[in-house]
Amino acid sequence: MVVYSFYIFDRHTECIYSKLWHRADRPNSSSGPSNRPISGSSAASNDPAPDLGPARARPARLSAQDDAKLIFGTIFSLRNMVRKLGGPDDNFISFRTGQYKLHYYETPTSIKFVMLTDTQTLNMRNVLHQIYVNLYVEFVVKNPLSPAEHPGGEGVANELFELALDQFVQGVL
Numbered sequence: 096m097v098v099y100s101f102y103i104f105d106r107h108t109e110c111i112y113s114k115l116w117h118r119a120d121r122p123n124s125s126s127g128p129s130n131r132p133i134s135g136s137s138a139a140s141n142d143p144a145p146d147l148g149p150a151r152a153r154p155a156r157l158s159a160q161d162d163a164k165l166i167f168g169t170i171f172s173l174r175n176m177v178r179k180l181g182g183p184d185d186n187f188i189s190f191r192t193g194q195y196k197l198h199y200y201e202t203p204t205s206i207k208f209v210m211l212t213d214t215q216t217l218n219m220r221n222v223l224h225q226i227y228v229n230l231y232v233e234f235v236v237k238n239p240l241s242p243a244e245h246p247g248g249e250g251v252a253n254e255l256f257e258l259a260l261d262q263f264v265q266g267v268l
Contacts (some may be wrong), residue, residue: 096212103208104163105205106205114260222267229259230260233259234256235253
């Protein structure tokens with residue numbers, strides 16, 4: 096099992112904590128020569144390639160803030176879709192793509208825990224619950240120096256929480 100990343104979102108949709116463990120560098124599909132066959136008419140043309148401008152340029156890698164926004168948008172949309180299709184008693188737990196599996200846990204106070212793992216990983220809902228109960232509550236909520244709200248992640252990224260999270264994830268592996 097490989098854990099790629101871990102995110103915590105507060106009830107105001109802000110990413111208050113993120114941690115990356117394994118981030119695979121995949122080549123961007125728009126860089127380098129294309130493997131598509133070229134038609135005879137376009138290969139024989141001597142016209143220069145049209146300038147598509149900055150609208151077509153894709154960054155090689157998204158920033159951590161953009162990653163967090165995309166992750167939250169994904170879980171927000173899927174959670175709402177599950178509730179509309181299945182009713183209020185159904186919960187969104189995880190989903191899998193060809194590259195990763197996203198695991199989701201939401202607390203009664205609307206704190207959202209998200210973990211991205213490899214596709215072969217089983218359900219990690221219990222692991223996310225243990226991170227909430229044993230790590231987040233103990234090192235963040237019960238910390239008298241930590242604010243009640245966490246603007247910009249203030250109070251969440253303390254050293255004890257980060258060390259305990261690293262040890263817990265390594266123990267689960």
